[in-house]
Amino acid sequence: MILVLAVVIACAVFALSLGRAMLSLDPAPLRLAGQVTERLEESGVTHPVTAVLLNFRGYDTLLEIAVLLLALLGILAVSGNERSAPHGIAAAAQPLLQSLARIVVPLMVLVAIYLLWAGAHRPGGAFQAGAVLASAGILLYLAGLLPAWSAPGFRLRLGISAGFLVFVVIAMMPLLFGGALLQYPAGWASALIVAIEAGLSFSLSLILAGQFLWLPNEDEEAEE
Amino acid sequence: MTALAFDLLLALALVWSAVRALTVRDLFHAVILFIVFGLLMALAWARLDAPDIALAEAAIGAGLSGALLLDTVGHLRACGRKDRPS
Numbered sequence: 001m002i003l004v005l006a007v008v009i010a011c012a013v014f015a016l017s018l019g020r021a022m023l024s025l026d027p028a029p030l031r032l033a034g035q036v037t038e039r040l041e042e043s044g045v046t047h048p049v050t051a052v053l054l055n056f057r058g059y060d061t062l063l064e065i066a067v068l069l070l071a072l073l074g075i076l077a078v079s080g081n082e083r084s085a086p087h088g089i090a091a092a093a094q095p096l097l098q099s100l101a102r103i104v105v106p107l108m109v110l111v112a113i114y115l116l117w118a119g120a121h122r123p124g125g126a127f128q129a130g131a132v133l134a135s136a137g138i139l140l141y142l143a144g145l146l147p148a149w150s151a152p153g154f155r156l157r158l159g160i161s162a163g164f165l166v167f168v169v170i171a172m173m174p175l176l177f178g179g180a181l182l183q184y185p186a187g188w189a190s191a192l193i194v195a196i197e198a199g200l201s202f203s204l205s206l207i208l209a210g211q212f213l214w215l216p217n218e219d220e221e222a223e224e
Numbered sequence: 225m226t227a228l229a230f231d232l233l234l235a236l237a238l239v240w241s242a243v244r245a246l247t248v249r250d251l252f253h254a255v256i257l258f259i260v261f262g263l264l265m266a267l268a269w270a271r272l273d274a275p276d277i278a279l280a281e282a283a284i285g286a287g288l289s290g291a292l293l294l295d296t297v298g299h300l301r302a303c304g305r306k307d308r309p310s
Binding site (some may be wrong): 123124134 | 279
């Protein structure tokens with residue numbers, strides 16, 4: 001009881017000090033929004049969020065995809081070769097779920113392509129498109145239309161790392177011509193951002209779906 | 225006025241689902257409450273005029289993480305069933 005009381009008091013003190021720190025902050029010491037709007041025309045896209053993510057702060061996005069790739073490599077390393085035996089299709093295959101998946105998955109692919117294309121000028125982008133594609137893959141697996149992945153083959157490995165590799169190549173390219181890392185050549189920003197985003201969504205969908213489809217599927221589950 | 229009432233309700237529901245997700249004993253219920261929390265959070269981002277984050281939260285936070293957690297609960301139950309008779 002005393003412990004619970006101590007935790008509650010500690011939480012309250014922490015919340016109060018957080019609130020005090022927030023209130024004592026200077027109001028907007030940097031006008032980042034204004035700076036983004038001023039330079040938006042040079043970024044190659046018209047949506048400020050995409051401009052920040054893939055042009056002004058492209059470094060962060062590059063590291064983000066690297067982190068996701070590392071996470072998947074970690075999962076593969078931990079799970080090891082124990083389940084090299086190919087797994088069958090998910091057992092709980094229900095006709096209703098299957099026919100629903102057959103209707104919904106093409107729509108999800110369409111939505112993903114729209115999100116990718118819309119990213120340049122309105123909310124959307126590679127991460128959302130990749131997540132929708134990955135959800136379509138997981139839905140297919142749960143409906144019993146797609147088998148779980150056993151060991152990653154060469155093509156799958158290539159697909160998983162393609163987004164990161166494309167991003168790194170495009171980021172390094174200006175270094176050869178005396179530019180800075182991630183400095184898109186003038187006039188090319190728009191096309192390069194679309195190329196990066198397409199690669200990112202493709203690899204992200206494989207990475208996110210892989211975290212699900214590569215989880216160990218024990219035989220006990222097949223009996224359920 | 226309606227908007228304010230909706231926001232207050234949303235904030236209350238967020239805190240409620242977060243507390244319930246952490247305190248409920250059954251893991252399956254906790255995961256469902258986590259998904260509910262994620263969807264409410266997406267709604268909150270949309271109310272804050274951040275549709276990009278709302279999309280990401282709905283797709284990754286609620287959808288994919290929820291599916292992963294549900295899968296984990298399934299595995300834990302399968303393991304438990306295997307261990308119990310021995």
